[in-house]
Amino acid sequence: MAETRHTKVLIIGSGPAGYTAGVYASRAMLEPILVQGIEPGGQLTTTTEVENWPGDTEVQGPDLMIRMQDHAKAMGCEIIGDIITKLDTDARPFVAHGDSGTTYTADTVILATGARAKWLGLETEEKFKGFGVSACATCDGFFYRGQEIVVIGGGNTAVEEALFLTNFASKVTLVHRRDELRAEKILIDRLMKNPKIEPLWFHEMVEVTGTDMPLGVEGINVKHTKTGKITHIPCKGVFVAIGHAPSNELVKDVLETHMGGYVVTKPDSTATSIPGIFAAGDITDWQYRQAITSAGMGCQAALEVERFLAESEETDAVAAAE
Template identity: 85%
Template sequence: MGDTRHTKVLIIGSGPAGYTAGVYASRAMLNPILVQGIEPGGQLTTTTEVENWPGDTEVQGPDLMVRMEAHAKAMGCEIIGDIISDLDLSQRPFTAKGDSGTTYTADAVILATGARAKWLGLPSEEKFKGFGVSACATCDGFFYRGQEIVVIGGGNTAVEEALFLTNFASKVTLIHRRDELRAEKILQDRLFKNPKIETLWFHQLDEVVGTDNPLGVEAVRVKHVQTGEITEIPCKGVFVAIGHAPANELVQDQLEMHMGGYVKVKPGTSATSVPGVFAAGDITDPVYRQAITSAGMGCMAALDAERFLAEQEDTAELAAE
């Protein structure tokens, strides 16, 4: 039998939202426990240079997350390298079970499990991730000024990323396996009118080609879905834009969701459909998906949890009188 740990606030997830929630909950003297999950530091640990974090002209993604973790610890947040495999939100205190065998009980939960970019699963795609292959144009587009790049996909995400990338790239090739896009018509109109964008229909990514020392992308090989013919397209960056999947496995059947699986929160707050459960960061954000917005939501979640717990204590005191 594993240990049972109780905390006023259990934070699940360790990206910018989770660590910021840890800082604020600690400063509120709530003695939070933060369970890091399968990818300590979240998606930023898979990026290299970050140039849009206020206060740092440039910082490495993994370094930024190490600093955030250290900040949360310094404030008093207990950080545990465990993975929550089961979460019961049916009654308070809430119960979470870790892979380590530890059971965590909590008066309030902050869900900061993030979202994961969907990938194609190619070995060459994996090899060049963070070195020319990306899933975030707003994070990495800046590094391709004056370069030729490709975008893979055909939905809103792909078209929005292709349009955004024209701010930097000399040419953007959008590669789609069908002969029409799924994106909204207004986005398609903008795409087709943009002289920097070329659309390659009926093709899919077959391989990313590049150098080993240093790691870097030189081209992509794409395959015609009908004929199988391979074409090589020179490029310096590859943006895989086939969507994001919120990491909602723990709460799929317990919290209200929208927009394809993102946790729904009450407008202007981090409160979910279950009182005492708060959500922050990419798990609840299909629109912005930035480190800075996630951190802001982590702050909101901790303040909301503090307010919720104070109200619970007031109610208990009134009932005892």
């Protein structure tokens, strides 16, 4: 039987922003409901070593997210394993529809849906997804023990994945459109010193090649970005690490966005273009995209929700008195 749940604050998403918002909203006695979404824990669940989380010299991404979840739950946040498929924002309370059939009504909403991996859009990339083509080294790297593999990209994600994959692969080729990486200097230094990694500059992947019976990758074709020359690289796995796009499907047609779909928030605030809806983490952060900044925004969103609800109650009280 379909169920309807009401809450003062509905948190959609369960990365560092969502769980931190859950902690702070619970401490404010707002009794929040947090709906985890399709990937509980967010992007950090597909990351191994995290070395830039304050207080932990090194921590595994999945372990950190379990700790955050447990913390939010201990504070009183109700955490539900559901997926919000639609969000009605025309009037308050807002109405969110869950894939489970549950309807959630909320006086305020904190969007913390994060971001998802980008793909190149190649027909052969799509063909071999899950059969040699992946966007998650920590998910699939184990399958390539002793094999030659390729990583596509030049930012932090690509370098981190290349370094991680050296734990399994015999050789990792990093294919990048330029001759300069956009990653943090410490990561670049590690990559350049790793004997298993070979950078291939000024190239882009144009095709994944492989077998049909059974379906599997045998190599890729890359094109030189200056000369146009095509080169074949034998490999058993291809990891696409070209960045992420905001997971804005619920609000892209109703909230103001910019920079390719990131939700716009007011200056020095997490408030969006609709009063009562707040955004925190990678759905709004096109610039930093760090776990610590996401957590900070989750805190900020919860504090702003608390203030928003208090002011709304005062306004309602004054209106009732008149």
